[in-house]
Amino acid sequence: MARAAVLHAVGDDELDLRDDVGTADPGPDQVKVRIRATGVCHSDLSTMTGVLPTMPPTVMGHEGAGVVAEVGAHVTNVAVGDHVVVNWTPDCGTCPDCLRGEPYLCMTFIAQAFGDPRFTLGDGTPAFGMAGVGTWADEMTVPWQGVIKIDEDVPFEYAALLGCGIPTGVGAAINTAQVRPGSKVAVVGAGGVGLSVIQGARIAGASAILAVDPNEAKHPIAKRFGATHTATLDGLEEAKGLLTGGLGFDYAFEVVGKSAAIATAWGATRRGGDVIVVGAGAADDDFAQSAFALLFDGKNLKASLYGGCDLKRDVPRFVDLWRAGRLDIDGLISRRIRFEDLNDAVRALRKGDVIRQVVLFD
Incomplete structure (x- = not known):
């Protein structure tokens, strides 16, 4: 037993x-x-x-x-x-x-x-x-x-x-979004998976990584894992202006599992940018966007289940990154x-x- x-x-x-x-x-x-x-x-x-x-x-x-x-x-x-x-x-x-x-x-x-x-x-x-x-x-x-x-x-x-947190987060940045070197990233939610997304964006070479979380106690932790800037929800627009000239981020990751957080990520993303949904939300929590915005904003809404990982391939990669001191x-x-x-x-x-x-x- x-x-x-x-x-x-x-x-x-x-x-x-x-x-x-x-x-x-x-x-x-x-x-x-x-x-x-x-x-x-x-x-x-x-x-x-x-x-x-x-x-x-x-x-x-x-x-x-x-x-x-x-x-x-x-x-x-x-x-x-x-x-x-x-x-x-x-x-x-x-x-x-x-x-x-x-x-x-x-x-x-x-x-x-x-x-x-x-x-x-x-x-x-x-x-x-x-x-x-x-x-x-x-x-x-x-x-x-x-x-x-x-x-x-x-x-x-x-x-x-x-087995879950690191593939889900790091994989979202590397596999799903395929963050490009020099790009600008926002991560909505600085919990365990959000911090892994931040690490993935850092590993991929993002030049600016904004961690967005209403709990300011998480902000210094996010910086420890690679965030270059932090903001509360109230400070997001100011941070977007500072880091992107108001245009928006190339990639915005939702790592909360709430439709409101998806809307926040959508608003933070530039025209033609990628909104990546990482959090596991409820079946009755609907996200709505106008048909006009879906077409003319040119934004891409992407799901990132399990970080788009093939664990047979990606677990050895993550181990190598850990050994190299690049994955905390x-x-x-x-x-x-x-x-x-x-x-x-x-x-x-x-x-x-x-x-x-x-x-x-x-």
Whole structure:
């Protein structure tokens, strides 16, 4: 039996921290992973509140890293003992999205996960894993495509962030927007993923990076990760005038998950510029823009799901950037906590006074 943090009903404020949860044995094409570190991401909170869909009872968590404990008979990409990053959007390789070279859009395994419980509670109740994984547990079973092997010198708490926050943010700048050297960038939202977007824009060579956040306590942190300037929402127009002569930014990233933030990013972008939606918003939170502006402003509205990443390609790239001192992973970690602290971590996430909390397992 394993420990796991279970959500029994959408809207619950507290998770059930149990020590009697069983994990399914891996099938021929599956891998069992012993989790060593897992991040506490805003998407976890969005799942608890119902912004993102789930199938309760749910073992929470989607951003993790660990050691391969068992492999199915057909698995060849990893072996027992390998260190791995969990990929919560594994690509099947055969669907139209994968064949187009867009593996981050693949829904094959996520769709299956809503009908395939891979955990069992102590009383025999089947339980599902968040996004098909469930990293807030000692161990979990996923398709072999759901793990990316990494070198053993990468600390598990760093590797965990390579499973979601860093690919989502850095990837949005490098893969989705393809930020050009010398360009000017605005990032609306300076949370953990927003800071990763800022790092991605810095790595790509942006000449000006404006971090926009109503919480001024986040402004010096944003500068530490590469923002050249900061502003509150009230100061955005002044900053736009200072940095772009009032024309607007080449790229504006929305990293909040609210339609109002998309509107803010739209207003910050120059004619012909790119508005990139990174935050995961609610299905009933509509963004509206006039047909006239959509055409004559010439702006491009782009979605950046999972940072447009192919983790098989991008995790090694991110590791190389970290080794070269160009990607700060350690600075993203506000707190290292234990499994028993997860409910406190969720409360801290609600308050918005942390960047990334990482749970370390024995």
